[in-house]
Amino acid sequence: AQSVTQLDSQVPVFEEAPVELRCNYSSSVSVYLFWYVQYPNQGLQLLLKYLSGSTLVESINGFEAEFNKSQTSFHLRKPSVHISDTAEYFCAVSAGGNDMRFGAGTRLTVKP
C-alpha cells in the first residue's frame, strides 16, 4: 500500500517569510497527491491536489506544490505567510484505489 512521510512535525516561521512543508511518498503505482489544511477544532479541508498534467499546482490562497516523480515528493510552499496560515497541514496520497493515506501532519505556526 502507499504511504506518506511528512518530514517536519512543527515549522515555526515569522510573518511574511517564505515556508516549505516537506512531503515524500512511496507507491509502486501512479499516485494522486493532496494537501489538506486543518484549523483548530475543525475537520480537514482540501488545499490543493495533483491528479495529472502540470506538476506545479496552486491554491487560491497563495500556496503551491510541485509533484516530483523522481524524488517521490510533493512539497508545499508559500512565498510569504500570514498569521492566518497558522494551522496543521496534511499530505495525502491515493494510488488509484479506494483509500487515501495521510502523513502525520506538520504544524505551521506563523509568528508576528
Next chain:
Amino acid sequence: NAGVTQTPKFRVLKTGQSMTLLCAQDMNHEYMYWYRQDPGMGLRLIHYSVGEGTTAKGEVPDGYNVSRLKKQNFLLGLESAAPSQTSVYFCASMPGQNSPLHFGNGTRLTVT
C-alpha cells in the same frame, strides 16, 4: 447543503461500554470513510465503504464495526470501548476514486 455531519461532537465512555457514531452526508457521494486522528500519527483509516451495503477494512479496523445501510449514512460502532480508542474520529466522503475527501468536524471520544 450541510456537507458531512457527525454526531455526537463529544462523548465520554467507560471501559467496556458501547456506542455508535453517526455520519451523514447530503452530497450523494458513493464513498465514505472513518478515520481516527491521534497526535503525531496523522489520520489512520479505520473502515470505508464504496457504496450502499458495502464495507471494507482499513489500516486499524480492530475493535470497530461499521454499517452502510443507506447511501447517505455511515455508522461506526464500538462494541466494548477501551482507553486505546480515545481519539478524535473523522468521517469523510467523496464522489469517486481519487477525488478529494470532504470531512466532517469530528467527534472527540474519551474512554476512561
